[in-house]
Amino acid sequence: MKSLAELKAIRDKMQGQVGLRAESEAGTRVIVGMATCGIASGARPVLNTLSDAVMTKNLKDISVVQTGCIGLCQYEPIVEVLEPGKEKVTYIKMNPEKALEVVEKHLIGGTPIYDYTLQKAMK
Amino acid sequence: MMTEISLNVLDITENSVKAGASLIKISVEADTAKDSLVIRIEDNGCGMTPEQLSKVTDPFFTTRTTRKVGLGVPFFKQSAEMTGGSFDISSTPGVGTSICAAYVLSSIDRMPLGDMVSTMHQLIVMHHQCDFLYTYTYNLKSFTLDTREFRETLGDVPFDVPEVSLFIRDFLKENTDEVNSGQDLI
Numbered sequence: 001m002k003s004l005a006e007l008k009a010i011r012d013k014m015q016g017q018v019g020l021r022a023e024s025e026a027g028t029r030v031i032v033g034m035a036t037c038g039i040a041s042g043a044r045p046v047l048n049t050l051s052d053a054v055m056t057k058n059l060k061d062i063s064v065v066q067t068g069c070i071g072l073c074q075y076e077p078i079v080e081v082l083e084p085g086k087e088k089v090t091y092i093k094m095n096p097e098k099a100l101e102v103v104e105k106h107l108i109g110g111t112p113i114y115d116y117t118l119q120k121a122m123k
Numbered sequence: 124m125m126t127e128i129s130l131n132v133l134d135i136t137e138n139s140v141k142a143g144a145s146l147i148k149i150s151v152e153a154d155t156a157k158d159s160l161v162i163r164i165e166d167n168g169c170g171m172t173p174e175q176l177s178k179v180t181d182p183f184f185t186t187r188t189t190r191k192v193g194l195g196v197p198f199f200k201q202s203a204e205m206t207g208g209s210f211d212i213s214s215t216p217g218v219g220t221s222i223c224a225a226y227v228l229s230s231i232d233r234m235p236l237g238d239m240v241s242t243m244h245q246l247i248v249m250h251h252q253c254d255f256l257y258t259y260t261y262n263l264k265s266f267t268l269d270t271r272e273f274r275e276t277l278g279d280v281p282f283d284v285p286e287v288s289l290f291i292r293d294f295l296k297e298n299t300d301e302v303n304s305g306q307d308l309i
Contacts, residue, residue: 002294036195
């Protein structure tokens with residue numbers, strides 16, 4: 001069973017390394033809509049998948065954050081990717097599988113997946 | 124409607140976070156002998172005025188400007204009342220808000236409790252500014268997670284580093300399984 005002693009061991013190991021993942025204004029922000037509309041449409045596993053992937057793949061300068069309703073409830077779960085100096089990419093109707101694909105192809109590979117974007121749906 | 128009660132808990136607790144709460148207490152108490160499942164969410168956020176409180180269960184009232192409906196609280200209320208249970212909300216400006224949703228456990232209309240581990244894990248890891256006191260009780264057996272204890276032990280190590288995040292998830296999962304004897308509360 002997990003105990004506070006185990007947590008203390010983690011602290012002892014991590015001390016001196018903290019601050020490495022401090023949110024940077026200059027970094028990429030991945031924003032997940034977590035209002036009632038997003039949650040009801042499946043945003044919880046999408047957010048979990050994105051934050052786990054960014055942590056486990058140790059992607060520096062990328063922060064996963066959440067926001068409220070942006071007024072496009074019919075397209076939830078929505079994930080926005082804001083990269084410095086680039087146009088915002090809005091992914092719609094996301095699920096954990098699509099989210100992992102976005103991590104691999106967009107966040108790591110640098111190429112947005114047009115098929116999942118709001119831009120494509122609006123065409 | 125949400126598909127599981129734990130999603131209502133996540134949604135409603137996000138309101139507490141937005142209300143600027145520094146401490147949010149969440150309890151899930153299931154008792155098969157009493158045939159009841161009671162969810163309580165209590166925060167020390169900014170609270171609501173009597174006028175806001177009187178409208179909060181109206182699906183066509185919201186303080187948001189991005190849309191004209193506010194379904195979070197009405198969904199939660201309806202999910203409890205449709206089982207023959209009850210729903211109460213009280214709030215005091217400057218003090219905080221308390222919500223209690225009581226379900227009839229065996230009602231065919233009760234949605235599953237669902238994945239409380241994911242809900243609590245996400246709330247704790249995504250909201251560094253808030254402390255959470257979570258109690259899960261099943262037939263008088265219970266466990267408590269208090270992030271203030273975690274914070275004290277961790278010092279300046281945040282909750283969102285991989286090792287700590289994984290610890291919190293495992294802590295929730297192991298203790299929930301222990302209290303449930305491995306039987307998910309469906």
